[in-house]
Amino acid sequence: MSNSKATRRALLTSILALIMCVSMLIGTTAAWFTDTVTSSGNKVISGTLKVDLEVLEDNDWISIKDNPQAIFDYDNWEPGYVQVKILRVVNKGSLAFKWQASLVANAALGSLADVIDVYVKEDVTAYPTERTEINSWNKVGTLRDFVNTIPVATNGEILAKDKNATEYPSEVLAIAFKMQETAGNEYQDQTLGEFDIQILATQLMAEKDSFDEKYDAEAAWDGTYPTTKPDTLVVDTVNHIISINDTAAFAYLNTLVNDPDFYTNYGSKWKYSIELNTDVDLMNKAWTPILLSNFVAFDGKGHTISNVYVSTTEDDAGLFQNIACNDIGVTYVRNLNIDGAYIIGDQSVGALAGSSSQGVIENVTINNATVIGNKYVGGIFGSGNGSANGCTVKNTTVTIPEGGLKEAGGLIGYVSNDGNPTTENKIIANNTVENVVITAPTIASGLVSQPNSSNTGTGVIVIENNTLKNVKITTADNSADLYVSNNVTGRTIVRNNTAVDCEVGTVIATADALVNAFANLKAGAVLFITDDIDMTGKTIAPVTGNKAFTMYGNGHTISNLNTTERALFVAHSGSSAYVFKDVVLENCSVNSASNYGALFVGDGDTSDEITIVNCHVKNCTVNSAKYAAAFVGYTAGYDVQNNGPVYSDVTIKDCSVTGGSITGGGSTAAAIGHAGGNVDTTSIVENLTVTNVAINGEDAAHTGIAVGTANVGKTIITNVTHSGVTGNYNTATVVYGRFVPGTTGSLTVDGATVNP
Known part of the structure; x- marks a missing residue:
């Protein structure tokens, strides 16, 4: 096979x-x-x-x-x-x-x-x-x-x-x-x-202290839920505090809070707060989410619950099933850490809670969590009317897999104002999402995927002063967004949020998905090619200006894509940046009647960055009335219309062209047809391999294997290897056709400065 x-x-x-x-x-x-303690020469090491x-x-x-x-x-x-x-x-x-x-x-x-x-x-x-x-x-x-x-x-x-x-x-x-x-x-x-x-x-109980090896026996929970209230769970009926003092007590909490005789034994729930007085390790044993309903608060007091494992086909999956409060308005969950969680459910899934109907969540940290569901999935909670403030989600994946539905958020999947006639704003603020990957077929964001401010009063949802660091958000349909993906009613205020080293992208695995991605391309988009794509019978609309994007090919091949535009992907760059990495093109063609033609970027005029790394062209053809190349037809930095200058950096590195032909009526080459059309342009071609390609420009002086014309900008050509190249390229200079520097241009080939 x-x-x-x-x-x-x-x-x-x-x-x-x-x-x-x-x-x-x-x-x-x-x-x-x-820690390590040193006293009078006696060293005690943990x-x-x-x-x-x-x-x-x-x-x-x-x-x-x-x-x-x-x-x-x-x-x-x-x-x-x-x-x-x-x-x-x-x-x-x-x-x-x-x-x-x-x-x-x-x-x-x-x-x-x-x-x-x-x-x-x-x-x-x-x-x-x-x-x-x-x-x-x-x-x-x-x-x-x-x-x-x-x-x-x-x-x-x-x-x-x-x-x-x-x-x-x-x-x-x-x-x-x-x-x-x-x-x-x-x-x-x-x-x-x-x-x-x-x-x-x-x-493991193996090391002995002064008595025996059982001092850490309580460290390991075996997944068994106590059938009667352990002594380590203390209900203070005077101060109305429920104290959790070990893992067994926490495991019994679900039984206690849902006990139909709670009122008879202890009085009204809404008077009680729950306090966690110890770290809890759930040992990745099957955990039944707790329905936390009608309590004043759950206070973690800075303690950590680790190794939470929930795997269910039901809704409301998380450490807590739902944080609800019908009697007193809200239940607070605060000062809690969750370190290590694997949560999978159907709808409404989160590391802390599946749902938060009336939860006010404060100072909660989620670390090292995997959260998977089919709809309404969030790093903290999946859906509800709750809020989150001063919380952190880090080192976590939030996923709605292929075949699932929608709404995945780094903090919250879906949040609403519940339709009540309130004038009070719901605030989601001062949270941090760091080193988090969020993936969904549709509607995903770094903070709240879908806020729905549906109340009938003047109150709105306010999402402000949150921070994203190294967050990657992808969907299959261009609906991913950095902070909020789908502002349903337009009554959500999103302001003063910051993002550092984040990517908002689209996962593309089919021809139709690629067509759709370019039809609905947003400036700053990131496209992730996840499979080989045959574009036979399909065309895409290339960018015609000011829509910066990045394409990660991941080594996959896009084949049989043809156009009569200036390029397959970027016809005219505008004042935007474009990055292509690990993209393979095979049996593709550009037949441009204009002065610009290339497979990746036709006219690179005014672009501040074009980076093409580890991209490979196989058996493709390019035809242009003037400037022609496999990668970029023309590069220049100055934008007259926008009253430049734009300082343009063009890098083509670790790339190859094999087979096919490149034909232009002017400057023509495998990498760049005309390089450095303005003094503010730096064009770099490094580690280029050209094999069995027919390259034909206006004449030998305009035709080279790497660059056709090096003009008034800076052009650097390093390590070009070639074999079997035919056409009318300049056999004297080989890697470039001509050098026309004016008073500003420079050309360096393999470290040596070329004199005009």
Whole structure:
């Protein structure tokens, strides 16, 4: 069977991320030990829980933590195909721990997950020499089974390193993926989806104190919910405070708050606040979300709830099911940290709460969370009438997978003013979203995906003074936005928010999606090509000015795209920046009757930046009345209409042109037809390979392999290799046709200054 690029792409993107969800910060001191103390020469050092994962490659163990990589080479998949990797879990800390391996989906799995079986075996010392050897291993089901059930078949216990030992203690685990022999043709060109291999580690009772080894017995919750109220949950009926003093007490909270006899035993709920007096580790055991209803507040008092695991097909998935309050107006949730959460549900899904009907959320931090749902998905809560202020969501993914519906936000999926005739504004302010990836088929944003200020009074939703840092937002339909994606009634005020190093993009996997992306292109858009795209019979409308965008091709090929415009993507740049990375074009053509023609950017006049890196052109044709090239027809910085100058930087690096032809009536070359049409332009061509291309310009003086004409700006050409090039290029200068510097131009070829 020939390679399936779509299948290989999906599997290769399943990067083996080392996610170590533990009961304390990995590589730092344990939760109940905090620092190093030195007194009178006696040094007291806290224990550390530190886990690493290594893969056996060529008889060497390679750390995935130090060298993140895709460890499975998914190529040539077909029925019966087997991939095996031997992994080693290593205890590099000073405390013993228990570990468990699992696969965690980052998005919805594709159909291939149903026909790839997973086998595991411990204590494997070498790779099997025959594929039949894995038949004796422990078969844990299909890949979908393995992801959805997280079996305990792959686990162990590792003691800490003995002081006299030379190597860290470890346990070896082999994992094999095998495509079922019965998989039929319907599984050709199918994708798998994305998943991580996750090592969950938590402290093991092994080290002894002055009494025994059981001092940390309370550190591990086994997933059992107490049937009666533990003594560590204290209800103060005088001061109306419910105190949570250990994990068992927190696990019992859901039973307590929904007890029909609560009023009889303790009085009205709306008088009570709940206080968390300890850190809680839920150990990635199945957690039932708490319905927090009609209490004054839940105060975390700065404590951390870690390793929350919720996997359900129901709505309202999160640590809390819903934060509601029908009796007193609002319930406050404040001063709480959640570190490590995997939350998956249907609609209304968030790390803190699925819904927040009347929740006022303050000073809550979400860290290291994966949040997945089909609609209304947020880093803090999925949907509701609640608010969030002074909160942080970081190192988190918020995902509505392909086939799901809409509305994913870094903070909140959907929020409304509930239709009441209120004059009071709902404020969502002073929050931070950092290192977060937000993905949805449609309607996604960094803060609130969809605010709906539907009340009948004058009150509106105000989203202000929030900060985004390194946030990536993508949809499949250009509906992604930085702060707010869909302001339903126009009665939401979005102001004074800031963003640093953020990307708002569109995921493009089909020809229609590419057409739609350019038809609805927003300035500053980021386009992510996620599959090879055949554009036969399709055309796109190239940019004609002032719509900066970035296209990440991810090594995929766009083929059979043809136009009579100046270029496939940017006909005229306007005063905007354009970036292309890892884009491959094959069997495409530009037949321009104008003076400009190129595959990527036809007329680069007035653009402040054009960057084309690691892009490759195969068997394409370009025809233009004057300036012609594979990448950029014409570059210049000065914008007369806008009373410039515009300082233009054009970079074409690590690119190639193979086969096809480039024909122009003026300056013609593979990289840039006419470079430096203004003194404010710097044009750089670096590491260009040109093979078997016919290049024909006006004459030899106007035709070069890299650049046709180097003009009054600065042109730098470095490391151009070529073979089999035909046409009328200047055989004396080869890489450029002519140098016409005027009084300002400069040309450098391989570090040497060219004199006019």
